[in-house]
Amino acid sequence: MNGIEGGVAIVTGGAAGIGRAAAERFAAEGARVVVADIDADDLAETVDLIEADGGEATAVETDVSDADDVASLVEETVDTYGVPDFALNNAGIEGSSAPLADQSLEDWKRVIDVNQTGVWNCLTEELAVMADNGGGAIVNTSSIAGLSAAGGGPYVASKHGVIGLTRAAAAQYGPAGVRVNAVCPGVIDTEMIDRASDEMGEETIDQIVQAKPLRRMGEPEEVASAVVWLCSDESSFVTGHPLVIDGGYMA
Numbered sequence: 001m002n003g004i005e006g007g008v009a010i011v012t013g014g015a016a017g018i019g020r021a022a023a024e025r026f027a028a029e030g031a032r033v034v035v036a037d038i039d040a041d042d043l044a045e046t047v048d049l050i051e052a053d054g055g056e057a058t059a060v061e062t063d064v065s066d067a068d069d070v071a072s073l074v075e076e077t078v079d080t081y082g083v084p085d086f087a088l089n090n091a092g093i094e095g096s097s098a099p100l101a102d103q104s105l106e107d108w109k110r111v112i113d114v115n116q117t118g119v120w121n122c123l124t125e126e127l128a129v130m131a132d133n134g135g136g137a138i139v140n141t142s143s144i145a146g147l148s149a150a151g152g153g154p155y156v157a158s159k160h161g162v163i164g165l166t167r168a169a170a171a172q173y174g175p176a177g178v179r180v181n182a183v184c185p186g187v188i189d190t191e192m193i194d195r196a197s198d199e200m201g202e203e204t205i206d207q208i209v210q211a212k213p214l215r216r217m218g219e220p221e222e223v224a225s226a227v228v229w230l231c232s233d234e235s236s237f238v239t240g241h242p243l244v245i246d247g248g249y250m251a
């Protein structure tokens with residue numbers, strides 16, 4: 001027993017990639033999962049996949065950049081399954097990798113709205129109910145771009161911001177029993193990387209992958225297992241930590 005079974009988990013960006021893999025993993029370990037995303041069709045598919053494996057999940061269409069949407073997500077979670085014990089705030093977009101001076105204010109705002117304000121919206125709602133309920137565990141998806149310049153300017157800034165919010169939340173809510181950590185994936189084989197490959201060229205992505213000691217992309221499931229570990233009792237003394245899952249790239 002690692003404390004996941006019987007719990008309630010919220011996963012944003014749950015319609016694809018890392019979010020879907022994490023939702024499936026939470027469900028496989030016996031949690032009831034609320035998956036949230038802007039993509040209603042793929043979200044329904046995540047629920048189907050979980051149910052086909054005997055798990056329990058509910059979809060709530062949510063735009064994480066919209067504070068009212070996120071408030072409704074947490075409210076619906078409480079109404080459906082009870083106060084969440086775990087959350088993965090993971091929805092994100094890559095933005096453009098063009099040089100800073102070639103990007104517009106709108107480019108900047110969109111990435112910050114989804115990646116950083118989205119995590120802010122989720123944290124404020126989740127922390128309130130978890131603290132009232134005696135505790136919980138939250139993971140925010142940052143990136144190696146949260147620790148280095150591994151991406152476009154707005155993306156790098158947003159992912160550094162996610163680590164800042166993670167640390168602030170961990171410091172403030174530890175006494176209330178809520179642990180807050182971040183995962184910092186390297187190149188993981190998802191649709192986000194397919195899109196980056198279209199923009200930057202397959203060769204650039206290949207060069208990044210070949211620069212990693214493990215010489216391959218990561219799989220979404222490899223991030224999912226770290227997320228579930230960070231929410232489990234196995235990591236009971238870990239909080240405020242940005243966990244790098246990158247095949248050694250940052251080394």
Ligand code: NAD
Binds near residue numbers: 015114142
């Ligand atoms: P993905 O594009 O496969 O999935 C992202 C999901 O987020 C999609 O289902 C999308 O619809 C959803 N989403 C986008 N905007 C949203 C919004 N406003 N509200 C709700 N949902 C929204 O990408 P992924 O690779 O699974 O990425 C998941 C997270 O991991 C992102 O935060 C990303 O920045 C981060 N990340 C990915 C990689 C990688 O190499 N794939 C590396 C580091 C960090």
